[in-house]
Amino acid sequence: QSIIAIVPAAGIGSRMGADKPKQYLQLGQQSILAHTLDVLLSHDDIAHVIVALHPQDKHFNALPQATHPKLSQVMGGGERADSVLAALDYALSIHPQAWALVHDAARPCLRHEDINKLIGSITQYPQGAILAAPVRDTMKRSDVNGLITSTVDRALLWHALTPQFFPIKTLHDNLSNALAANVLITDEASAMEWAGVMPGLVSGRADNIKVTHPDDLHLAALFMAQT
Numbered sequence: 001q002s003i004i005a006i007v008p009a010a011g012i013g014s015r016m017g018a019d020k021p022k023q024y025l026q027l028g029q030q031s032i033l034a035h036t037l038d039v040l041l042s043h044d045d046i047a048h049v050i051v052a053l054h055p056q057d058k059h060f061n062a063l064p065q066a067t068h069p070k071l072s073q074v075m076g077g078g079e080r081a082d083s084v085l086a087a088l089d090y091a092l093s094i095h096p097q098a099w100a101l102v103h104d105a106a107r108p109c110l111r112h113e114d115i116n117k118l119i120g121s122i123t124q125y126p127q128g129a130i131l132a133a134p135v136r137d138t139m140k141r142s143d144v145n146g147l148i149t150s151t152v153d154r155a156l157l158w159h160a161l162t163p164q165f166f167p168i169k170t171l172h173d174n175l176s177n178a179l180a181a182n183v184l185i186t187d188e189a190s191a192m193e194w195a196g197v198m199p200g201l202v203s204g205r206a207d208n209i210k211v212t213h214p215d216d217l218h219l220a221a222l223f224m225a226q227t
Ligand code: C5P
Pocket: 007, 008, 009, 010, 011, 012, 013, 023, 052, 076, 077, 078, 079, 080, 081, 083, 084, 104, 105, 106, 107, 210, 211, 212
């Protein structure tokens, strides 16, 4: 099965409050995005990596990975889903039969072990699957005033992580239809769910965090230093 990795990296990272988009912040020896690309580019089953960049991106071409033969760039869009769709458009034009492994630029701690687990789940979940982590805390539902209205059974709750793994053509069509219908789409699985597909959940490492706030940078550095 041919696999194309798609990396939405067109965000501006406003919650980080830094002077450049968070994917370009330094994490040890190189930037967050550089780490993320290394993990994907070095995986033997990934034939190609498509990265979606902000139209005014000023940093990508300075990365050593920018000229890697397995890598292509496309222009991203206003929301994460628009960026993913732009990359899927391109993926469809080069390899319509392949599967897409969509992974956030801001998750540099991904391990090959988890990629292998997700790819290996294809026999169990031919419709596609996502990496996820079981919820650990007690979960509350609130009203708009921040008062607890109920306790939600956490046994059936998961954190949706990336990568998310789906056939390119199906994902492309579902995502583009869901966006046209103005559905709230925050990950690839949401578009598949909207179309009536039930993606599989593959339990992944909890250290595959998304760097969102400044504190996350320290955590990510710690996780990356562990072998
Ligand atoms: O902002 P958030 O952390 O949810 O972004 C998740 C990923 O989606 C990041 O890697 C970010 O660069 C990417 N993104 C994008 N295009 C946007 C917004 C976010 O590619 N318009």
